[in-house]
Amino acid sequence: MSDGDVVVALDVGGTGMKCGLIRPDGAVVHAERHPTDAGRGADAVVGTILAVAEGLAGKARAEGLTPTALGIVVPGVVDEVRGVAVWSANVGFRDVPLREVAARRLGLPTALGHDVRAGGLAEARIGAGRDAGHVLFVAIGTGIAAAHVVAGSAATGAHGAAGELGHILVRPDGPACGCGRLGCLEAIASASAVARRYAELSGSTNPAGTGSGGAPRDPADAAPDGRSADGPGAGPTMVTAAEVAGRAAAGEELATRVWREAVEALADGLATAQALFDVETIVLGGGLAQAGAGLFDPLRTALRERLTFHREPRLVPAALGDEAGCLGAALLALDQLEKR
Numbered sequence: 001m002s003d004g005d006v007v008v009a010l011d012v013g014g015t016g017m018k019c020g021l022i023r024p025d026g027a028v029v030h031a032e033r034h035p036t037d038a039g040r041g042a043d044a045v046v047g048t049i050l051a052v053a054e055g056l057a058g059k060a061r062a063e064g065l066t067p068t069a070l071g072i073v074v075p076g077v078v079d080e081v082r083g084v085a086v087w088s089a090n091v092g093f094r095d096v097p098l099r100e101v102a103a104r105r106l107g108l109p110t111a112l113g114h115d116v117r118a119g120g121l122a123e124a125r126i127g128a129g130r131d132a133g134h135v136l137f138v139a140i141g142t143g144i145a146a147a148h149v150v151a152g153s154a155a156t157g158a159h160g161a162a163g164e165l166g167h168i169l170v171r172p173d174g175p176a177c178g179c180g181r182l183g184c185l186e187a188i189a190s191a192s193a194v195a196r197r198y199a200e201l202s203g204s205t206n207p208a209g210t211g212s213g214g215a216p217r218d219p220a221d222a223a224p225d226g227r228s229a230d231g232p233g234a235g236p237t238m239v240t241a242a243e244v245a246g247r248a249a250a251g252e253e254l255a256t257r258v259w260r261e262a263v264e265a266l267a268d269g270l271a272t273a274q275a276l277f278d279v280e281t282i283v284l285g286g287g288l289a290q291a292g293a294g295l296f297d298p299l300r301t302a303l304r305e306r307l308t309f310h311r312e313p314r315l316v317p318a319a320l321g322d323e324a325g326c327l328g329a330a331l332l333a334l335d336q337l338e339k340r
């Protein structure tokens with residue numbers, strides 16, 4: 001590695017791509033964003049990924065830098081060993097050998113990873129979990145997904161599908177989940193579930209476009225597994241999860257009830273995760289984590305109540321924001337170089 005070395009990193013989401021040129025020390029030299037336009041189909045999205053990556057490598061060279069590797073992270077089920085985007089609802093990938101295709105096109109060593117695992121990797125190594133050897137990163141947005149990172153490496157599972165914390169059963173007779181079962185964690189505690197539940201109970205749903213001056217929808221961009229069909233942009237304008245949190249903090253009865261249901265369900269999920277993983281630090285990211293003390297204070301208490309002999313983990317907000325996935329893609333690219 002020399003001074004002018006950078007890696008090209010892309011975090012491909014259902015709505016947008018966060019991309020950059022990143023130095024080995026994690027410094028972002030250049031960042032850009034592009035729409036994914038997933039509705040065009042997987043082939044077109046792959047075409048855009050390649051064009052954007054090529055553009056970034058060209059930009060690096062034009063500035064006298066040397067692109068040394070490429071890292072791409074995508075949502076859904078990702079086989080990191082084979083470098084294949086196996087399945088994704090919101091981007092439409094079905095067994096796309098993206099690593100090989102991109103490596104051939106750019107002529108760079110390439111790593112393909114999973115968006116939430118890469119985000120967790122970045123938070124564990126250079127973000128909110130950097131002082132811990134055992135970290136669980138939980139992204140709570142449109143869905144809920146997690147990454148278990150031990151000694152700087154995120155477990156992928158045997159089939160590239162580890163960390164689906166959103167689909168553990170917490171309420172056997174609970175609401176229907178996007179995966180087809182009842183009572184999954186993300187059907188109750190994701191940012192979209194909180195907004196949906198509040199709208200249901202309050203009857204406050206307005207037809208799209210007639211709401212209060214285009215109030216922002218759910219700030220959560222994290223759609224960790226893409227299995228929730230109700231991403232931002234679809235359906236009527238609702239009170240967002242962040243607004244529900246705010247109303248709960250202000251003492252509104254209905255919001256307090258919905259928020260408590262979500263916090264309790266989340267505590268059940270995290271207690272299960274802690275029983276399985278025994279981590280030092282749980283890092284919460286995604287839209288819901290932006291609720292700050294309104295989330296963390298009651299959640300810490302609820303989690304503590306559920307732990308018996310298990311050690312209580314530190315519960316902290318994510319530090320890298322929505323750049324975590326892109327930084328994680330860069331880390332995967334750098335790891336790839338080290339292995340060579």
Ligand SMILES: [Zn+2]
Pocket residue numbers: 166167168177178179180181184
């Ligand atoms: Zn589910």
